Amino acid sequence: MRSRFRCLTEPGFWVTVAFIVTAVAGGLSLPPAIAAESGRLVEKDGKLVFVESTDPAIKLLLERALKQGLITKEEYEKVEKESEERAYALTPTFKGWYDRGFNLSMNDNAFYLKIRFRAQLRYTQRFRNDAWRDPGDAKNFPELLGVFGDYRANRSDETGSSFNVRRARLYFMGHLFNPDFKYYVQLAGETAENSQSPGSVRVLDLNFSSTHFPLFNIQFGQYKVYFNRAQINSTASMQFAERALVMDAFTASGLDRRDIGITIMNDEEIYPVNYYVGIFNGAGPSFNRIGGFFSEQPTENCGGGTTGQNPFPSPASCPAPQRNINANLRNDINQLMYVARLNWNIMGRPGYGEGDLAYSETPQIAVGGGFSYNPAVNASSNSSFVGTDLANLNFRRQIAAFGNARQLGWGIVDYATWALDGVFKYRGFSLQGEYYFKNVTRHEKGLPCMNTTCTQTAPGLLGNATGWYVQTGYYVIPRYLEIAGRYAYWDPDTNSADDLIKQVDLSLNWFLNGTYDHQIMVTYSNIAMGTGGYAIGRSAPLPPQSGTIPLDASGGTLIENMIRVQYQIFF
Known part of the structure; x- marks a missing residue:
């Protein structure tokens, strides 16, 4: 009896009664005040959809019974409330799905996470001329050896074959609190083709962005510096397996594409003219100025040796022979890098990805320019004799890796770099190009000593650097098959002759699903690198203290032909 009586008091009983009665009596519509909707907005497939808390069929029966x-109004409201609470309790607090990445979002949209992975697997076949055997390259891309980062000529046999995990990237991106506060993390575990050490997992990007105010967006953390088109573009959306050498040489810092700092910009999707103003450490990714050091002489104007002997005749005022390989001074740590860029989308929005994969139905045209000033880059120490200098390895390795090794050994230098770029895209055809100029200012105005008595110096000061490239492509089969070509020119030292670097690239690109996410690329490259000019202290081994630090002799033009076959998958 108790169970039967309890059943009569349950709201579900009245729902059943209401269903039976209304099924017989027929439906009547309710006044708008009674039929007011109760529920909430949920995000579905990128749209906000209103979902009622009570099942529509049950709600209709309740309204008719009322x-x-x-049933009484109090009973109706009680059942409605309990139904809402039950529906809310059964609804998951998050949802997950796959759409070009693994996505996780909270129902209130206060948190969103997308996880993606990208890999580029590559086979490379190289053919080099005899000049690569003798003298090799000791001026632009030397090998760095030893604790002090001694540089040696990069020499190799005529042919070479290799498989390479060129890029392996893991991405975490989304927003926190609301869609206008974004985060972006990119991890890399890869090995460059010319790497001198095994690859390891490292943080490429870690930054946050505020887009609350479209005219003043803010990005801070570690990321690619907004300087020039080639620097901003991702390797996931290139027309060739690698950037041209000249693109790497003219980064904002002169060291790397990435840095740690803050940038203020406007919304690229709203305004046709976009500005970027940033301040950075100017020391490359995962590093700052405080980590750099300066190897000073213990006593000003008095020489010091690497093994305790004094290589210079000491004046009477100088103390006994001293060592000068001491990282006992951290200078210029108050220096920062300043960068500005302006981009004008004249027609449409071509973006920074290379090629016209979207097969634009209307012309897409943009022009832009950038300027960066990076002072006090420690290319070596201020040791009087270039054979005994000690430089911070982080700076030295970055300078050499990006092809600017002619600047090593010149002490503390300032970089002022300009860039101009333009792009045109229309119906599968693309054309883009950039021009670069870098002014290199040396703090120590005198010529470096080339022997222990300083009776011989370098033949001239290091000059500036210029370069440019132009590239084009066309989709033979829209969105699936592209052919592309590129020509690049680079003068690493305007004060030297016979040192030009010229590069020609041809590429055939097959996009398996019509996107950059799944593609096969075959790129042919021809590089001619002049060995003229000079580079300070590049020889192996260094001569005795009584000798002369030789200049690298010119050995003709280094010619390299290579074919890269690359598979990219991005999911």
């Missing part, structure tokens, strides 16, 4: 007097 209208016919089978």
Whole structure:
């Protein structure tokens, strides 16, 4: 009896009664005040959809029962409330799905995470001329050896074959609190083709962005510096397996594409003219100025040796022979890098990805320019004799890796770099190009000593650097098959002759699903690198203290032909 009586008091009982009665009596519509909707907005497939908390069929029966007097208003509201609470309790607090990445979002949209992975697997076949055997390259891309980062000529046999995990990237991106506060993390575990050490997992990007105010967006952390088109573009959306050498040489810092700092910009999707103003450490990714050091002489104007002997005749005022390989001074740590860029989308929005994969139905045209000033880059120490200098390895390795090794050995230098770029895209055809100029200012105005008595110096000061490239492509089969070509020119030292670097690239690109996410690329490259000019202290081994630090002799033009076959998958 108790169970039967309890059943009569349950709201579900009245729902059943209401269903039976209304099924017989027929439906009557309720006044708008009674039929007011209760529920909430949820995000579905990128759209906000209103979902009622109570099942629509049950709600209709309740409303009819209320209208016919089978239940009271208090009973109706009680059932409605309990139904909402039950629906809310059964609804998951998050949702997950796959759409070009693994996505996780909270129902209130206060948190969103997308996880993606990208890999580029590559086979490379190289053919080099005899000049690569003798003298090799000791001026632009030397090998760095030893604790002090001694540089040696990069020499190799005529042919070479290799498989390479060129890029392996893991991405975490999304927003926190609301869609206008974004985060972006990119991890890399890869090995460059010319790497001198095994690859390891490292943080490429870690930054946050505020887009609350479209005219003043803010990005801070570690990321690619907004300087020039080639620097901003991702390797996931290139027309060739690698950037041209000249693109790497003219980064904002002169060291790397990435740095740690803050940038203020406007919304690229709203305004046709976009500005970027940033301040950075100017020391490359995962590093700052405080980590750099300066190897000073213990006594000003008095020489010091690497093994305790004094290589210079000491004046009477100088103390006994001293060592000068001491990282006992951290200078210029108050220096920062300043960068500005302006981009004008004249027609459409071509973006920074290379090629016209979207097969634009209307012309897409943009022009832009950038300027960066990076002072006090420690290319070596201020040791009087270039054979005994000690430089911070982080700076030295970055300078050499990006092809600017002619600047090593010149002490503390300032970089002022300009860039101009333009792009045109229309119906599968693309054309883009950039021009670069770098002014290199040396703090120590005198010529470096080339022997222990300083009776011989370098033949001239290091000059500036210029370069440019132009590239084009066309989709033979829209969105699936592209052919592309590129020509690049680079003068690493305007004060030297016979040192030009010229590069020609041809590429055939097959996009398996019509996107950059799944593609096969075959790129042919021809590089001619002049060995003229000079580079300070590049020889192996260094001569005795009584000798002369030789200049690298010119050995003709280094010619390299290579074919890269690359598979990229991005999911």
